[in-house]
Amino acid sequence: MTNHFYDHLFAPHAANGSCFLKRDDAPSLSYAEFVEMAARIAHVLRDNGIEPGDRIVVQAPKTVEMVALYAATIQAGGVFLPLNTGYKRDEVEYFVTDAKPRVLVCDPSAVVALSDIAATVGATVLTLDAGGKGSLTDGLADQARTFETVSRGPDDLAALLYTSGTTGRSKGAMLTHENLLSNAQALTDLWKITKADTLIHALPIFHTHGLFVALNTSLCAGACVHFMASFSVDAILEALPHSTMLMGVPTFYTRLLADDRLTRGLAANMRLFVSGSAPLLADTHVEFTTRTGHHILERYGMTETNMNTSNPFDGERRPGTVGKPLSSVELRLTNSETGDIVEDGEIGMIEVRGPNVFKGYWQMPEKTAEELRENGFFITGDLGQISADGYLSIVGRSKDLIITGGYNVYPKEIEDVLNDISSIEESAVFGIPDADFGEAIIAALVVEPGAAADLEEIAGAVTTKLARFKHPRRYEIIDALPRNAMGKVQKNVLREELSQG
Numbered sequence: 001m002t003n004h005f006y007d008h009l010f011a012p013h014a015a016n017g018s019c020f021l022k023r024d025d026a027p028s029l030s031y032a033e034f035v036e037m038a039a040r041i042a043h044v045l046r047d048n049g050i051e052p053g054d055r056i057v058v059q060a061p062k063t064v065e066m067v068a069l070y071a072a073t074i075q076a077g078g079v080f081l082p083l084n085t086g087y088k089r090d091e092v093e094y095f096v097t098d099a100k101p102r103v104l105v106c107d108p109s110a111v112v113a114l115s116d117i118a119a120t121v122g123a124t125v126l127t128l129d130a131g132g133k134g135s136l137t138d139g140l141a142d143q144a145r146t147f148e149t150v151s152r153g154p155d156d157l158a159a160l161l162y163t164s165g166t167t168g169r170s171k172g173a174m175l176t177h178e179n180l181l182s183n184a185q186a187l188t189d190l191w192k193i194t195k196a197d198t199l200i201h202a203l204p205i206f207h208t209h210g211l212f213v214a215l216n217t218s219l220c221a222g223a224c225v226h227f228m229a230s231f232s233v234d235a236i237l238e239a240l241p242h243s244t245m246l247m248g249v250p251t252f253y254t255r256l257l258a259d260d261r262l263t264r265g266l267a268a269n270m271r272l273f274v275s276g277s278a279p280l281l282a283d284t285h286v287e288f289t290t291r292t293g294h295h296i297l298e299r300y301g302m303t304e305t306n307m308n309t310s311n312p313f314d315g316e317r318r319p320g321t322v323g324k325p326l327s328s329v330e331l332r333l334t335n336s337e338t339g340d341i342v343e344d345g346e347i348g349m350i351e352v353r354g355p356n357v358f359k360g361y362w363q364m365p366e367k368t369a370e371e372l373r374e375n376g377f378f379i380t381g382d383l384g385q386i387s388a389d390g391y392l393s394i395v396g397r398s399k400d401l402i403i404t405g406g407y408n409v410y411p412k413e414i415e416d417v418l419n420d421i422s423s424i425e426e427s428a429v430f431g432i433p434d435a436d437f438g439e440a441i442i443a444a445l446v447v448e449p450g451a452a453a454d455l456e457e458i459a460g461a462v463t464t465k466l467a468r469f470k471h472p473r474r475y476e477i478i479d480a481l482p483r484n485a486m487g488k489v490q491k492n493v494l495r496e497e498l499s500q501g
């Protein structure tokens, strides 16, 4: 039986005794131990009825067992669907109802809240806590150490990752075995990752960056992963002298720079710092080089495409740019109205094509058709400009999106919650520059005539429905939303007026 992704990424490590997941609070896990753990979990999945193509939704703390569940899902022929641990019940309900998983894995504390949601789609609930314990892993010792890998081809689904929609519901990006494998191989080659590397892993594992970019490349190379449960400046500074790579969002780098203990000497053993998921300010890049001697390597990707471009490993890593297309990726800039390719040097919509580009949105053929051209080019919604020597800069977005600390937030989702509050007539949510998170969320509110807005009540309503990172940091009551002649809310005007304060 062949399983395209499993056979290349996981199976080769079955007898590999070197370190895969190194932990500070528990023994390290070798590659061989990891493969065995995954096989045992694959048995649990099959005992719970997993068939090829079934979705497994996971909203659980970051543990090595969760990484093994990812591998187990692939080995059992399933489709891995991780969810941000910060999502509230209403948010999870949408994903579960849409994806209809066979199994839902959650923290034991969430069972009461999520069981009825799981029941509506006939999913079995299993648990996994921050210590790797729960009904998913309780009986692992009794399971067989090997599992007969389920056959899956390059075009079969390996993962379903949701990205929010600018105007409507979240969309599940269908990622195939080949999407994940090709990108992992391309990045491993480009960034020269080898089994001699130790990667500091402080990202969450429910998004592309921490799950695919960081873990798949490490698996590809057989590198060691220093697996941290969450981001901590102290822990990273302590790990730097024993590590060679770090992958992070820009907030990682600004927080590290804010600590005087970050020095050239401390980073002397490191060979690569990677940044992505949000724009890295050129100032941050330059300050990091001055302090440590290292040029942060910035790359650009999306949930739908994995990574598209990267600054070079050898050669100039140019601040404020995201580098050049990966070798297997075609990139072009088009006119958003006509779809024509723009003149050299002009700003255009970034479109990409290659083995990294997803298969489409889960059960949303119209959305897929809107963003994925018949010729295979995916319309990213990001606006770019290419320098004469081929470096891409992201100069804006055609999508109404805020990126806060590397998390994407679509204002529409917050506006919908705010507009449902009886005292609010209408609202506009937008981002303003923030030194820590890159952008901070602000909500401008127009109150219903004659009504009084109780900001505490409003914040309370938002808290119940939305994950913490989506909460506006400030609410501003204004008389009316500024609109252009077409009636479109001018968020840039609001941003200018309300950026200070």
Ligand code: MCA
Pocket (backbone or CB within 6 Å): 202, 203, 204, 207, 208, 209, 210, 231, 249, 251, 252, 276, 277, 278, 300, 301, 302, 303, 306, 404, 405, 406, 407, 437, 468, 469, 470
């Ligand atoms: C935490 N909070 C946030 C964020 N993170 N608020 C806004 N934006 C955030 N990103 C909340 C906390 O709940 C807390 O609320 C308060 O803000 C301050 O928390 P703090 O302790 O400072 O946060 P933290 O726990 O240290 O987290 C910051 C973080 C984290 C380490 C930057 O957000 C993070 O790991 N971000 C990475 C996201 C990521 O992996 N993105 C990749 C997406 P309270 O005060 O109420 O307690 S993949 C992707 O984008 C594409 C494909 C790509 O190219 O990679």
Ligand code: AMP
Pocket (backbone or CB within 6 Å): 163, 164, 275, 276, 277, 278, 279, 280, 298, 299, 300, 301, 302, 303, 304, 322, 380, 381, 382, 394, 397, 403, 408
């Ligand atoms: P996601 O929804 O998590 O797939 O986020 C993808 C979006 O993050 C892209 O469409 C970009 O807008 C943004 N992004 C990712 N990497 C970078 C980067 N290096 N610089 C600027 N924006 C980025």
